[in-house]
Amino acid sequence: MPASNHNIDPAWPPGTVRLEDISPSAEGAQVILEPKPSSDPNDPLNWPQWRKYVNFGFVSYYAMIVFALINVATVTWGSMNIELGFSFVLLNDSYAAGCGALCIGAVILVPFALKFGRRPIYVLSTAVQCGISIWSAQVHTVADLMLVNILSCIFGALAEVLVQMTVADVFFVHERGLMNTLYLWAVSVGLSLAPLAGGFVTLSQGWRWVWWWMTILFGAGFIGFFFFYEETMFCVPSVDGIPVADRPASQPASGKHGFEPSGSKGEQHDSTQQPIQTEHVEIDYSIPKKPYLKKLALWSNSPMSFVELLKHSYQPFLIMFSIPAVLFMALEYGIMTACATVPATTLASVMTLPPYNFSSAQIGLMGLAPFIGTSLATIVCGPLSDSIVLRLTKRNGGVFEPEMRLWLSLIFLPLVPAGLFMFGIGLNNGSHWILPAFGLGINAFGVVPAGSATLTYLTDAYTDIIAISVVGVTFMRNLISTIFVFALAPWVDRVGLTWFFVTFGLIATIIMLGNVIFIYFGKSFRVRFAEKYRFFSAQSLGAA
Secondary structure, three states: OOOOOOOOOOOOOOOOEEOEEOOOOOOOOEEOOOOOOOOOOOOHHHOOHHHHHHHHHHHHHHHHHHHHHHHHHHHHHHHHHHHHOOOHHHHHHHHHHHHHHHHHHHHHHHHHHHHHOHHHHHHHHHHHHHHHHHHHOOOOOHHHHHHHHHHHHHHHOHHHHHHHHHHHHHOOHHHHHHHHHHHHHHHHHHHHHHHHHHHHHHHHHOOHHHHHHHHHHHHHHHHHHHHHOOOOOOOOOEEOOEEOOOOOOOOOOOOOOOOOOOOOHHHHOOOOOOOOEEOOOOOOOOOOOOOHHHHOOOOOOOOOOHHHHHHOOOHHHHHHOOOHHHHHHHHHHHHHHHHHHHHHHHHHHHOOOOOOOOOHHHHHHOOHHHHHHHHHHHHHHHHHHHHHHHHHHHHOOOEEOHHHHHHHHHHOOOHHHHHHHHHHHHHHOOOOOHHHHHHHHHHHHHHHHHHHHHHHHHHHHOHHHHHHHHHHHHHHHHHHHHHHHHHHHHHHHHHHHHHHHHHHHHHHHHHHOOHHHHHHHHHHHHHHOHHHHHHHHHHHOOOO
16 A cells, blocks of 8 residues: 555545536536546436435335334333343343444445445345344244344344445435435434334234334335335446546536635625536436346346455454544444434333333333434434535535535534433433423434534545445444443443433533544545545455
């Protein structure tokens, strides 16, 4: 691997792209498409928007039911405790074991998505998890309990990584913020509304029927993916292992380096005065479109060898500890996930006891608060993420820097610790349920923009290695959740709910403040580690 970055232009490291042409010769500001699509009509980047959204709809449904499967168990704990004699400590440990399995699932399975495509992994995963749901409905022993949690989470880990691969396959830079926010909303439906529905199912039909309903949902997902979901992996021509479009890229009139600093040309071409247009793509319609059956081939085959396939089992960790941004974003995404999962497990073990004495249905209803918070954050932050980027890009002379995404995290940062403080202190003091519920909603509203910005930043800055990077991010995310869930009971026993959640909120705040470092120094980090990025990118594309 090269030891220096002598061939890297400090002004244009990987991730920095011209996103708008605001030169005087342009008729208004023009959004330049990044990454560059090929001229092949089969390239997912060239699909019509409705086709992209249908594809992403399947992916979002998949994420929703996977996280529903993982999280719906908590509302059945009271009934399982009565019927099977499982203690709440054992049930909490089974959840933590699942979090641990989430760490390794992506490491094992994602390399196959790089080799054989996204479609076969989605199909296989929905089929397997349909079977696991049937097994969950038949649980009688501790071994059953542990195995269904571990196996469901091994395959559930795919929901996080495959979605980011799909977003990078199908959507352009200026669209990814909204897509990742919608993904997080779908996750929230699984995390928040599944326990709500599961609580009522437990009361009306019994806790085993929760899993029979999950069987139905995964069965529907399997049918949908098998008959309608299209492969998004597209092998483009490459030079020295680096993907290129098979047509010359459009060059903005100002040239590669012809942009003005912030506050000059960008302000003269304000979006309120000039229409924003999208760069036109020339499609070569002499290239035949794939027929229906070929679109739904059970698997594809990338040029990657099986030796390179095995490398992808350990490369995520090399990348994470070689590129600071990947490590930090993994840490931040992990703590944001813990901010969602730790309160959920606390609800099931605390609010079933005095003074609340909540039933499974009432525990499920508490999931409405984070769902409302997430939904409001999606409405506000989804469009806001991409509009902030376009606005900052315009001010920067039409040049996009991935660090522009991170401002969104800082804007909503205070909401995360505020929500955690209200939740923990409210429960500790036996306050009316409205206070901890409001805390859950406020916390969820703050977690969504931070999580979305984290995933989108990595996708924008390290596009060619996003699949492998997110495997490492997923490992770290679930490792952090596992640690906090395992530590929850003894930690609370030692210091109480108030100080646990105060400490937890302060830890989350300190980590989120790390975005300031990357906003100001992230570009220099990308310059410094550009050669490592190119090295891992070449390996990811089978050119190692």
